[in-house]
Amino acid sequence: MADQQKSTQKSDSPGDILEQVVEVVREAAEGIVEDVKGVAQELGIVPPPAAPHAAAPTESASVAEPRGRAADDNRYDPTPVEEKWAALWESDLTRYAPEPPSSGKPKYYVVEMLPYPSGALHMGHVRNYAIGDALARYMWMSGHNVLHPMGWDSFGLPAENAAIKHHRQPREWTLGNIAAMKAQMKRLGFSYDWSREIATCLPEYYRWNQWFFLKLFEKGLAYKKKSKVNWCSDCATVLANEQVVDGCCWRHEGTLVEQRELEQWSVRITDYSEELLQGLDNMEGWPEKVRTMQRNWIGRSEGANVDFKLDGGETKITVFTTRIDTIFGATSIQLAPQHPLVAELVGQDPNKLASLEQMLADQKKAREEGDIGSLDKKGFDTGHFAINPFNQERVPIWVANYILMDYGTGAIMSVPAHDERDFEFANKYGIEVRIVILPRREQEPPEAGQPEHPVLPFVAEDSLLINSGPFNGLACEEAQKKMAEYAEEQGFGKATITYRLKDWGISRQRYWGTPIPILYCEKCGMVPVPEDQLPVLLPENVEITLAGGSPLTRVKEFYEVPCPKCGGIARRESDTMDTFVDSSWYFYRYTSPIDTAPFDSDIANYWFPMDQYIGGVEHAILHLMYSRFWTKFMRDIGLIKNDEPAKRLFTQGMVIKNGAKMSKSLGNVVSPDDMVARYGADATRLYTLFAAPPDRDLDWQDQGVEGVYRFLSRLYRFITENPARMAAGEPREYNVAELAPDARKVLRKLHQTIQRITDDFQGRWHFNTSVAAMMELLNACMVRQELFSQNSTAPKAFRAEVQRKLILLLNPFAPYLAAELWSTLGEDTHALLRHPWPQADPALAKEEEVEIVVQFNGKVRSRLTVPIDAEDDTVRQAALNDEKVKEALLGKVIVKIIVVKNKLVNIVVRG
RNA sequence: GCGGGGAUGGUGAAAUGGCAGACACACUAGCCUUAGGAGCUAGCGCCGCAAGGCAUGGGGGUUCAAGUCCCCCUCCCCGCACCA
Numbered sequence: 001m002a003d004q005q006k007s008t009q010k011s012d013s014p015g016d017i018l019e020q021v022v023e024v025v026r027e028a029a030e031g032i033v034e035d036v037k038g039v040a041q042e043l044g045i046v047p048p049p050a051a052p053h054a055a056a057p058t059e060s061a062s063v064a065e066p067r068g069r070a071a072d073d074n075r076y077d078p079t080p081v082e083e084k085w086a087a088l089w090e091s092d093l094t095r096y097a098p099e100p101p102s103s104g105k106p107k108y109y110v111v112e113m114l115p116y117p118s119g120a121l122h123m124g125h126v127r128n129y130a131i132g133d134a135l136a137r138y139m140w141m142s143g144h145n146v147l148h149p150m151g152w153d154s155f156g157l158p159a160e161n162a163a164i165k166h167h168r169q170p171r172e173w174t175l176g177n178i179a180a181m182k183a184q185m186k187r188l189g190f191s192y193d194w195s196r197e198i199a200t201c202l203p204e205y206y207r208w209n210q211w212f213f214l215k216l217f218e219k220g221l222a223y224k225k226k227s228k229v230n231w232c233s234d235c236a237t238v239l240a241n242e243q244v245v246d247g248c249c250w251r252h253e254g255t256l257v258e259q260r261e262l263e264q265w266s267v268r269i270t271d272y273s274e275e276l277l278q279g280l281d282n283m284e285g286w287p288e289k290v291r292t293m294q295r296n297w298i299g300r301s302e303g304a305n306v307d308f309k310l311d312g313g314e315t316k317i318t319v320f321t322t323r324i325d326t327i328f329g330a331t332s333i334q335l336a337p338q339h340p341l342v343a344e345l346v347g348q349d350p351n352k353l354a355s356l357e358q359m360l361a362d363q364k365k366a367r368e369e370g371d372i373g374s375l376d377k378k379g380f381d382t383g384h385f386a387i388n389p390f391n392q393e394r395v396p397i398w399v400a401n402y403i404l405m406d407y408g409t410g411a412i413m414s415v416p417a418h419d420e421r422d423f424e425f426a427n428k429y430g431i432e433v434r435i436v437i438l439p440r441r442e443q444e445p446p447e448a449g450q451p452e453h454p455v456l457p458f459v460a461e462d463s464l465l466i467n468s469g470p471f472n473g474l475a476c477e478e479a480q481k482k483m484a485e486y487a488e489e490q491g492f493g494k495a496t497i498t499y500r501l502k503d504w505g506i507s508r509q510r511y512w513g514t515p516i517p518i519l520y521c522e523k524c525g526m527v528p529v530p531e532d533q534l535p536v537l538l539p540e541n542v543e544i545t546l547a548g549g550s551p552l553t554r555v556k557e558f559y560e561v562p563c564p565k566c567g568g569i570a571r572r573e574s575d576t577m578d579t580f581v582d583s584s585w586y587f588y589r590y591t592s593p594i595d596t597a598p599f600d601s602d603i604a605n606y607w608f609p610m611d612q613y614i615g616g617v618e619h620a621i622l623h624l625m626y627s628r629f630w631t632k633f634m635r636d637i638g639l640i641k642n643d644e645p646a647k648r649l650f651t652q653g654m655v656i657k658n659g660a661k662m663s664k665s666l667g668n669v670v671s672p673d674d675m676v677a678r679y680g681a682d683a684t685r686l687y688t689l690f691a692a693p694p695d696r697d698l699d700w701q702d703q704g705v706e707g708v709y710r711f712l713s714r715l716y717r718f719i720t721e722n723p724a725r726m727a728a729g730e731p732r733e734y735n736v737a738e739l740a741p742d743a744r745k746v747l748r749k750l751h752q753t754i755q756r757i758t759d760d761f762q763g764r765w766h767f768n769t770s771v772a773a774m775m776e777l778l779n780a781c782m783v784r785q786e787l788f789s790q791n792s793t794a795p796k797a798f799r800a801e802v803q804r805k806l807i808l809l810l811n812p813f814a815p816y817l818a819a820e821l822w823s824t825l826g827e828d829t830h831a832l833l834r835h836p837w838p839q840a841d842p843a844l845a846k847e848e849e850v851e852i853v854v855q856f857n858g859k860v861r862s863r864l865t866v867p868i869d870a871e872d873d874t875v876r877q878a879a880l881n882d883e884k885v886k887e888a889l890l891g892k893v894i895v896k897i898i899v900v901k902n903k904l905v906n907i908v909v910r911g
Numbered sequence: 912g913c914g915g916g917g918a919u920g921g922u923g924a925a926a927u928g929g930c931a932g933a934c935a936c937a938c939u940a941g942c943c944u945u946a947g948g949a950g951c952u953a954g955c956g957c958c959g960c961a962a963g964g965c966a967u968g969g970g971g972g973u974u975c976a977a978g979u980c981c982c983c984c985u986c987c988c989c990g991c992a993c994c995a
Contacts, residue, residue: 075949289915289990296914296991303995321995334995366993375993402993412995420912421993500994620990654989690935691923696916697988699923707923707935713950769925772934779934853930858976860930898975903929908975 076709076716078680082816085829086186095833096193098147101606108144109607110136111587111646113615113623114151114198117177118158121184123655123662124616126672127688127698130813131652131767132614133190134689137812138761140191141837147607148191149590151198152178155206156579159512163544170512171540174201184672188681189815191833196590200582205589206514207535208598209581212630213517214528215637221268224526227505231260259364264507265516265575269629273298273499276628285648290620297621299500304484305409306493308333308386311394317341317386320408320498323418324487325479328468329436330413331426333386333397334379337363338405345382345397352399355380359401377402377425388413389492390483391469400425408498437463437476504626506578511544511551513576521563521570530564536572550574583623584630587613587645598639605641613646620651650765653697655688662700670700682814683709689767689813711775712817715810718781722788724799725826734795736844742784743794750802751845753777754838757809767813774809781806800825805838854879855906861888872899879905 089095099105112132115125136148152174159170166173178199185192198205216222269276277298280291303322310317317333335342337359346352359378366375379400386397395413402421403412416426416433426433440462465474471483487493507516515536517529529536539558542551552574553559563570585598591607592600631645654661657668675684687705692698726732739747756773760766781787781802787794788803803825811818811832819829847868852875854862862884866875876899879885885907892909899905 287915292914293990299991299994301994319995323995377993400993402995404994407994409995414995419995421995424993498994617989693924701923701936703936704923711935717950766925768923769934772925775934851930855930855976858929863930896975898929900929900976904976906929906975 076680076713076817078682078712078816079677081820082187082189082681085816085819086189089189090186092830093195096148096191097195098193099145101145103145105143105145107147107607107611108136108139109147109591109610110139110612111149111590111610111614113613113619114153114583114586115181116153116156116158117174117181117199119177119180121181121188121672123670123672123688123700126188126684127655127694128614128616128652129185129188129190130685130688131650131694131765132612133685133815134767134812135612135614135761136191137815137833138837140834141808141811143836147591148193149196149198149587150185150190150192150194151196151586151590152181152200153579153583153586154178154199154201155513155576155582157510157512159201160510160544163512169541170544171201174512175199187676188672188685191815196593198586198589198593200514200579200586201512203535203537204593204595205586206538206582208585208589209514209577210517210529210534210536211531211598212581212585212633213577214531214534216267216633217518217528219637221271221633222506223266223268224263225266225503226261227264227266228259229262229264229509231258231262262507262509264505265573265577266503266505266507267629269504269626270499270501272629272632273300273501275632276501276625279628279644283644283649285646287617287649287651290617290624290649290651293620294625297501297625299498301498301500303496303498304480304487304493305496306389306413306487308388308395308413310397311385311387315341317397317411318409318493319411319413320496321413323415323476323480324483324493325465325468325471325474325476326415326418326436327388327390327413327483328465328471329415329417329434330388330395331416331432331434332395332414334400334403334412334414334422334425335382335397336403336405336410337399337401339399339403339410342382342399345384346399352380352382356399359399363401375401377421377428379425379429381429389487389490396431398429406502407500434467436467437465439463440475504578504580504629506581507575508578509550509574510576511538511542513579514538514581515552515558516573516575516577518573519561519563519570520573521566521568523568524563524565524570527563527565527570533564538576550576552576580622580626584627585634587627588634588640601639604639608640609642609644610646612648612650614650614652616654617651624649650695652694653692655698655700657700659699670702675705679705679709680712680816682816683712686712686771686814690771691768693764693766693768695765708771711771711778712814714782715778715806716817716821718778718785718788719803719807719821720824722785722790722799723824723826724788724796724803725824726797726800730796732797732800734797734801738795739798740787740794743787743798746781746784746787746802747798747844748847749777749780750805751840751842753809754805755840755842755845758837758840761812771813774806774813777806777809808832808835808838811835850902852902853904854882854885855904856888856892856909858906861885868902870901872901875899875901875905879907 098107101107110132112128115121132148136146140146154174159174162168162173163170182194182197200206200209213222277295277300280286280294283291301322303320304324305318305320306324306327307316307318309315317335319333321327335345337356342356346356355378362375362378377400379398379402382397382399384397385394387393388395398414402425403410412422414422414426414431415436416422416431417435418437423433425431463476465471465476465479468474468479471479474482481495484493484495488495515538517534517536519527519529521527539552539555542555544551552572559572559574561570561572562568587610588599588604588608592603594600627645631640632643634640635643656662657670658666660666660668662669672684675687679687683705686708688698690708691701691704736744736747753773753776757770760770786792788799792799803821804827807818807821807825810821819832822832823829849865849867851863851865853860854864862879862882864878864882866878870878876897879897880889889907889909895908895910897905897907
């Protein structure tokens with residue numbers, strides 16, 4: 001199945017599909033970037049320079065230069081502060097480690113999809129991790145035992161491209177990139193437990209891919225079969241789909257990519273089709289969109305197989321149909337051009353052979369261009385006939401280009417009266433159209449032989465069968481059941497279910513991947529590598545080239561080895577595994593990266609299923625389907641107990657700029673390093689949360705970062721200029737009733753803010769409004785700055801409480817500034833991570849009075865201020881006594897008055 | 912064609928059926944400054960001197976009240992697509 005093949009041939013990973021494409025394009029086009037990066041890495045400059053004043057503007061020319069910090073410049077300079085805390089946290093190795101299950105705290109396992117180590121983080125990563133980090137920190141603060149790990153999806157094509165282009169070993173290139181990106185992540189202050197870090201390209205990880213492969217092989221779930229791959233004759237190798245550009249090889253413009261049949265390893269994911277489909281119904285924590293996409297991808301379709309015998313022979317043609325009830329209207333059989341019977345039926349007829357060739361070429365072209373749906377329907381009559389087993393009628397056998405070999409049986413019965421495509425085809429070639437179902441209300445058959453029907457009942461609701469022999473008068477649904485039963489009784493067919501989902505082709509003819517642990521012995525045939533001989537190490541210092549097939553076949557000491565069974569001559573499987581294998585189970589490994597098993601089952605059972613998985617929607621089908629399959633397989637071999645990997649899935653929107661996804665070619669890339677250098681990690685992260693709700697696309701605006709940076713500066717000033725430090729033993733209690741009205745207002749706003757932010761975390765995750773709420777709170781404090789000054793009459797305990805809680809609210813979003821200000825208040829920053837989340841007190845949050853509007857027929861005419869929760873009658877009277885209202889009432893008749901508590905009065909008037 | 916998501920000021924966006932535009936950005940004016948690319952103050956949907964009117968892609972409807980609910984339509988983005 002070519003479409004499936006297309007997809008499964010991808011070498012992409014959940015890390016980032018586009019990134020790899022960008023990498024390919026970038027390298028093909030210039031290679032300059034890599035050169036620079038390479039030089040930088042050779043010089044040992046792994047992390048990007050973090051000095052704010054030295055950062056050179058790149059694409060972001062519209063951003064102001066880093067400003068000089070004159071003596072009177074009281075803006076917050078994040079760099080020294082953030083670097084100070086980053087260094088401190090770096091030395092605190094167990095800072096983000098979870099507690100043992102015996103802590104008794106509810107567990108919370110949150111994972112952001114691991115990146116491909118391309119060399120540098122992009123803003124999409126920053127956004128993804130900012131969301132996950134805010135959530136992890138909130139969960140810590142609300143008393144959970146949090147596991148928050150990170151790793152690297154580090155096998156894959158770009159490393160080989162780098163090897164070819166710059167003569168660097170994939171391993172060295174990859175590990176260098178990991179080091180650089182890890183430094184970026186640390187600079188951004190994400191709360192990862194690095195002691196659990198994994199890199200899929202390391203033997204301690206990929207040996208378990210091999211172990212799983214052996215288990216799959218043992219269970220018959222991994223098998224070898226011929227399947228189609230993209231093949232470039234100039235490169236003499238298989239290409240990934242991303243390497244196919246407009247149907248040609250990306251390195252040989254003008255060389256058409258062929259589809260070649262090769263022996264490929266496949267994984268029987270289809271054994272789980274039904275469970276994968278049905279599981280979706282219960283996954284309420286997953287976006288409906290992702291569930292729908294997976295349902296469509298699995299593509300379950302109920303129908304029946306029916307055998308048509310070749311006229312004058314015993315050969316059978318099995319067709320798949322979902323509408324067996326229309327079989328009396330079948331006026332031809334249509335075969336896919338690739339159908340195995342076609343060669344025999346066509347014989348040596350040169351005209352037919354030519355049509356067939358043309359058809360195959362058209363199909364291939366359309367498929368490559370991705371618009372197979374718009375292909376003109378074409379076909380030819382083979383001159384042979386088949387017998388309809390229901391009525392013994394002879395129907396002609398055609399070959400048609402709209403029949404797909406890889407769906408159903410590659411053969412259909414054509415019912416032009418009740419299928420649009422069949423109708424279009426039949427009309428073009430003058431094939432009979434015979435109506436066999438009619439809506440119940442028009443049981444008047446059209447005149448026999450009538451060539452054209454103005455409106456065909458293609459798929460009619462509530463129809464009955466006609467012209468269908470013994471089945472006449474049955475409703476369609478009933479007929480489908482009865483006719484399938486009849487076919488089964490008579491032995492020429494049966495009800496069946498077809499899935500669009502195909503087995504997962506995992507073979508890659510490439511170097512930088514997990515070697516498949518299989519040997520081919522001259523005597524014993526196919527031999528799995530014994531478990532105790534794992535890992536099959538990927539050889540190093542291999543010359544990478546795309547010419548002449550897999551590089552591994554040229555490494556003698558790898559390729560030619562003795563057979564583990566007989567000691568005779570054997571050669572190794574030279575294919576490596578699809579990188580989607582790596583990412584199908586990595587989140588289990590985080591829970592216990594041990595060296596005696598893929599993971600410790602007891603520990604995995606404590607943490608799984610993941611409470612929250614976060615990543616891009618581009619992985620909705622492949623990665624998320626494969627990892628669901630892997631989970632079910634691991635459950636079936638007794639490794640784990642859960643049926644699904646993640647309770648909740650969140651797919652964040654893309655980061656775009658000027659209406660398009662950031663890309664080098666469009667020149668609209670904003671580098672996280674530049675932003676961190678100019679505004680700090682806190683501001684960069686905060687902006688990704690503030691600019692849009694996390695599920696929507698984020699339109700990057702450089703000036704927007706400036707805005708959140710100003711907020712952080714104001715907050716920094718607010719606290720550092722008048723910190724309300726409580727000395728040890730100083731009472732933290734104060735009497736709310738004695739607060740001045742202004743202080744009372746601040747306290748009210750504080751509790752309203754706590755409520756709003758808590759609601760956002762627990763509900764819809766609109767962190768943009770959480771940040772806005774913090775800004776409002778700070779504004780409310782700053783317009784009453786005298787309350788917080790050194791000679792304020794407000795109780796110090798009150799001031800300290802407001803400042804502390806403001807910082808606690810900030811902590812999930814801007815951890816560096818939170819730590820800095822927390823220490824300014826003399827508090828213990830080590831405890832900040834697990835400091836209890838502030839609780840909103842509804843009584844303190846409640847307003848004392850509200851402004852309500854008075855409407856006339858829904859139009860605002862006046863406003864009045866009344867005590868909160870005032871009785872409707874009181875409010876009605878107050879409204880009617882209002883001068884403006886009295887004036888507006890002149891000459892009008894009141895029809896009725898609606899009072900909405902604490903909101904409005906609507907006076908319905910006439911005249 | 913099918914499925915999903917969108918459309919609100921100059922911009923990003925707020926809004927349990929109840930004052931549309933919170934919070935920011937940009938802009939304008941002023942203050943402070945040797946300076947301003949810092950900070951502070953004020954203004955800022957559109958029309959209008961004002962009173963007021965008009966405004967949430969377009970058109971209908973329900974309702975005392977609609978960005979929000981219902982029906983029809985347009986456009987944009989993302990999946991899937993000759994699936995029998």
